[in-house]
Amino acid sequence: MTVDIAELVRTRTRHPEAIAEAAARRVRRPLLGDSGRLMIVAADHPARGALGVGGRGLAMANRADLLERLCLALSRPGVDGVLATADILDDLLLLGALDGKVVMGSMNRGGLQGASFELDDRFTGHRAEDIERLRFDAGKLLLRVAYDDPGSLTTLESTARAVDAMAARRLPVFVEPFLSRRTPEGKVTNDLSAEAVTKSIAIASGLGGTSAYTWLKLPVTDNPDDMAEVMATSTLPAVLLGGEVGGSAEEQAGAYEKWRGALQLPTVQGLVVGRSLLYPADGDVAAAVDTAVGLL
Template sequence: MTTAQAHGEGHVRVDVPALVHTRTHHPEAIAEAAAARIRRPLLGPRGRLLIVAADHTARGILGVGDRALAMARRADLLERLCLALSRPGVDGVLATADILDDLLLLGALDRKVVLGSMNRGGLHGASFELDDRFTGLRPKAIERRRFDAGKLLLRVCLDDPGSLTTLESAARTVDAMAARRLPLFVEPFISRRTPKGRLRNDLSAEAVTRAIAIASGLGGSSAYTWLKIPVTEHPDDMARVLETSTLPAVLLGGDPGDDPEDQLAAYEKWRGALQLPTVRGLVVGRSLLYPADGDVTAAVDTAATLVDTATGPL
């Protein structure tokens, strides 16, 4: 198995030629690594989750702030992921199969929660973006590879018939995951198109409330459904918004931009929302992997502290 090597304080080097050699000559090594992976419960003793998200690239989202192709260098992304996963308090990762395969070969997923990203067909900026088909991991693949949960994105636009296709597919996926007793993290948004046709997620309290209500009712059972939700435009609205459902929820991050002040503001939003009774943690990607100041270790450790010190009821 290929391994990621530590090189100095806070840096991990990924041997890309070794990964390519394994993929070329021993592709079965990926399935073997998945079968041998040491698993853990979804929730550890603290009853909360900190998951690092890295499923953006399969949707064609490669930018962070003003850096249009920041996530395009796979070795750099893997090194950041391995570093984040090595930090205390990080429970696991959310990613598409290509990234999870690399992490399996790197030996980075033992005793970590693994969430497989499922619907990535609604490519960023495409005319068919809201017809978000399940081109990623399917429930049977998540079960076969011994991953721990799945994640789907549910964007509902009342002016786009593609949303209905996604809603129906999402409901059947809720059923399929529940039948396997596998948790499914549903990330719902009410989305709207700008006059120029760009898709924007509505983060108003009313829109997030509606999105939560729609997502909570998908499928024939909600027993294994979790919600992955944004903090609203006005964080003070979160307590009222989260009264919409009894499903456990995690908070998502977003693009941190290039301003350290925006990063600090995000931490404060998470700090407040983590105290609410249905919130069980964070699933954050670019804010931790590509922080404005470049310090992945500090960003991850700050998020872990926020999760560890949350005082809301468990």
């Protein structure tokens, strides 16, 4: 699909109500299809100022290019849906790309990459009422906990209330937890050791008044052999996140192998992967997506 930016802008300018109308007529589907597995393409990075992929600092900055990559990914067999912020989902609605797909709204994007307040991750994206009103299927939120940063407490409390709000509407919410820290240079990094991921799972699983609608969105640990023990921490269903994958074909192949092993674990129900599929090293989006689907 070739995206006509001028047409999108024309619709947004003259008929902004077209977005709500497209959401109202969108054909919906169950969260899990016949396969019982979930393959979601993620594109909520730009709203946190995270536009880079590999060595390309502004790879995701061209919206027409991003939308074309997303439409291609969504058209591939076995791809269940998309995770994105309101601006991107609105464009995809206008393009008619979301019929029969799982639509997941990104809820907190306030922890801007590189900001002094990065770990005070306010809810600046979709609210539970927005997801319900637009007839979307789920929400996702980021929960980075740094023991030495008071902003983490604000994020924890806000996350718990978001879990409650989603559960009240019987809407699934995917919680993406990390134990994080700042380097001496001030950069926020996520600890992917088995102990840290285990603690993050335990913290995230207990948030809110019920866990009935809570899913986890989790990384593969530094040592993939630890994943079986780590995933025994909770009975909540989980999906694996793509995370930072290097720019070379070898690094991408390594990521696929990590996912393949973890996908065999009983609580792991699928994948939510973004940049490594939309911007693969060889540029072949369809092949990258098909390979990831094949892991399921």
